[in-house]
Amino acid sequence: MKTINAVRHHDADAGQAWLEVPKPIVKGLGIDNAISRKCFVDATSVYLTEPVASRLVQLALEDKQVEVVITEQPASQETMVQELSGYTPARLGDQVTLLEDRLIDLPRINDLGGEEILKIASQLQDRAQRYCNVMLPEHEWVSDLLQFKDGLNEVVALCQCPAHTSTVGMMTEVRHGNSEGYVCTAYLTRALSKAGMVAVPLMNAKFWSWEQADQLSRKIQEWYCW
Known part of the structure; x- marks a missing residue:
C-alpha cells in the first residue's frame, strides 16, 4: 500500500488543529473545489482546519488504497494563522500528484x-x-x-x-x-x-x-x- 506523510498541528489551549497535506496531493485527488475556504495554504501545503475537510481527504486517499501517516506536532494558533494564506483552488499551483494504482479488480x-x-x-x-x-x-x-x-x-x-x-x-x-x-x-x-x-x-x-x-x-x- 502506498503512503503519504501528513502533520497534525494542534493548539491545546485554543482547541484547534490543522491537518497539513501536500498541495499536489489535494489537487491530484480532484477535490480542490470541495475544500472549505476556511482552510489555509503556504508555499507547499494545504492546512485543513475543519474535520469535514480532513475526513474528505482521508476518504479520497482510502479509496485509492493510500495510507496516511500522521505526525503530531504542537502549534500556536496565533502564529500559524499569521504565517498562512487563506485557501483557494488557484493557490494550489500547477503541480499534481496522481495516486492511481489499479482502477478495479474485475471479477470472474x-x-x-x-x-x-x-x-x-x-x-x-x-x-x-x-x-x-x-x-x-x-x-x-x-x-x-x-x-x-x-x-x-x-x-x-x-x-x-x-x-x-x-x-x-x-x-x-x-x-x-x-x-x-x-x-x-x-x-x-x-x-x-x-x-x-x-x-x-x-x-x-x-x-x-x-x-x-x-x-x-x-x-x-x-x-x-x-
Missing part, C-alpha cells in the same frame, strides 16, 4: 451480478471524473453514469453467451459523436467462443478534441493492469 463471470456491475461503473466514473477535473478541466460529461435498471440484462449478456473465458475484461473506444465533439466510451467485455465479444457500456464522456478523448481512453487502460 460466476461472481458477477447486477450490483457488482453498478459498483464497477461507479468506481470507473468517479475516478475518471476526478482525473478529468485535474488534467482535462474543460471537458464536458455526456453522462455521469450509464445507469442499468438492475443489472440483470447485463449479467445475462455477459454470463450466458458461450465464451472463451470465465473472466471479464475492459476496453475503451474513442469515436466522433452523433453531435459535435468526440466520445470516449468504456465497456466491460467478454470474448465469445465463435467470434466477436459481448460489450456492456459503463460510461461515456464527451470532449471537444480528439486528443482529450484519447487521453482519457489511454488513462483508463493504464488504470486497469492487463
Whole structure:
C-alpha cells in the first residue's frame, strides 16, 4: 500500500488543529473545489482546519488504497494563522500528484451480478471524473453514469453467451459523436467462443478534441493492469 506523510498541528489551549497535506496531493485527488475556504495554504501545503475537510481527504486517499501517516506536532494558533494564506483552488499551483494504482479488480463471470456491475461503473466514473477535473478541466460529461435498471440484462449478456473465458475484461473506444465533439466510451467485455465479444457500456464522456478523448481512453487502460 502506498503512503503519504501528513502533520497534525494542534493548539491545546485554543482547541484547534490543522491537518497539513501536500498541495499536489489535494489537487491530484480532484477535490480542490470541495475544500472549505476556511482552510489555509503556504508555499507547499494545504492546512485543513475543519474535520469535514480532513475526513474528505482521508476518504479520497482510502479509496485509492493510500495510507496516511500522521505526525503530531504542537502549534500556536496565533502564529500559524499569521504565517498562512487563506485557501483557494488557484493557490494550489500547477503541480499534481496522481495516486492511481489499479482502477478495479474485475471479477470472474460466476461472481458477477447486477450490483457488482453498478459498483464497477461507479468506481470507473468517479475516478475518471476526478482525473478529468485535474488534467482535462474543460471537458464536458455526456453522462455521469450509464445507469442499468438492475443489472440483470447485463449479467445475462455477459454470463450466458458461450465464451472463451470465465473472466471479464475492459476496453475503451474513442469515436466522433452523433453531435459535435468526440466520445470516449468504456465497456466491460467478454470474448465469445465463435467470434466477436459481448460489450456492456459503463460510461461515456464527451470532449471537444480528439486528443482529450484519447487521453482519457489511454488513462483508463493504464488504470486497469492487463
